[in-house]
Amino acid sequence: MRALDAFIALGDEGLVAIADLLDALHRRDHPDDVHELRVAVRHLRAVCWAFGPVLPRTMRARWQACLRQLARAASEVRDWDVFIAETLQPALDLQPEDPVLAAVRDVAVTRRHAVRETMVAQLAEYQRWPLPVLHRDLTHLGGNPRSARAAARARLGEFAPRRVSRADKRVRALARAAKPGDLERVHRYRIGSKRLRYVIESLMPVLPKRQGKRLHRKLVRRQRKLGNLVDGAVARRLMAQCLDMAAADAPAADRSATISP
Structure with missing residues (x-):
């Protein structure tokens, strides 16, 4: 298999996974969805880096920028989710009647909801653009003879x-x-x-x-x-x-x- 064909297959798989997770994030509010989205984006960014030498330069730069933007959109919500689940909740389990811990937890939840609203708005824009552009890149890459010739020897x-x-x-x-x-x-x-x-x-x-x-x-x-x-x-x-x-x-x-x- 050519490396170029492998990237097309892996890239399409990654974009489909991201699109499904974006849909899930709009339907419900669950920390696992944010985590899985970030993992899916990391996987696709790693794939983009790995196959960088066989990709057109402008396409590689576009994918890197778009995926970085998507990763950043979800990072703050994930930070709050981890903080609440792994720091505050264990402390509250040990001291459930502590008013300071309860107050900190309430503030954390409020701030988490606020940044989630911002994230959802950003991700809605991402679904309209540039996600369709990345799908189009894969279609053009597979049908572009120039790209095929440039990567023909990369197995x-x-x-x-x-x-x-x-x-x-x-x-x-x-x-x-x-x-x-x-x-x-x-x-x-x-x-x-x-x-x-x-x-x-x-x-x-x-x-x-x-x-x-x-x-x-x-x-x-x-x-x-x-x-x-x-x-x-x-x-x-x-x-x-x-x-x-x-x-x-x-x-x-x-x-x-x-x-x-």
């Missing part, structure tokens, strides 16, 4: 391991740069690891075992640890917002939390 079996190897090298560099106290670099390391993980998941059938299942298991374990660090920083920032006070590490937490994955 998936050889192309995929090279791209995973490049992503792995990038992640190793990010790991060397990440320090426990530097949340911004830790966040970059986490995002790089996620991209590599999703690239592997998309290309698993054509990857050697060492690049597939083995590396994937390591990435999953690593993400749990990195996720706890970043989620802790976000929780401190949101708690400070709820209390209308500045936490001591709020500036560093803000920088790490506002980088969209």
Whole structure:
């Protein structure tokens, strides 16, 4: 299979998944829908990066910009969902009669509903544009002889391991740069690891075992640890917002939390 044909298939699958989740978000308000949308967008962004060398430059730039915009639209709601479910609710389970915790929870829920309204409005616009444009790109890509000739020699079996190897090298560099106290670099390391993980998941059938299942298991374990660090920083920032006070590490937490994955 040509790498170009693989991108068309994976790109179409990703766009359909995103469209279904956008419909679900308009029908109901459930935290899982926001999470699944962000995961679907991350997968498609990883696919776009992996197949970047065989895509027309203008198309690649358009997809990167559009998917980044979509990821950012849902990021703030997801932050509040995680904060409420993993920080406030466990504390309330331990101290259900605590009036301060109850008040903080009420503020968090109110702010979460407010940012969700903004998100839904942004996503409604996204369904009208640019989602149809991305679908059109795939149609034109498959029927464009010039694109087919440019990628004719890129076969998936050889192309995929090279791209995973490049992503792995990038992640190793990010790991060397990440320090426990530097949340911004830790966040970059986490995002790089996620991209590599999703690239592997998309290309698993054509990857050697060492690049597939083995590396994937390591990435999953690593993400749990990195996720706890970043989620802790976000929780401190949101708690400070709820209390209308500045936490001591709020500036560093803000920088790490506002980088969209």
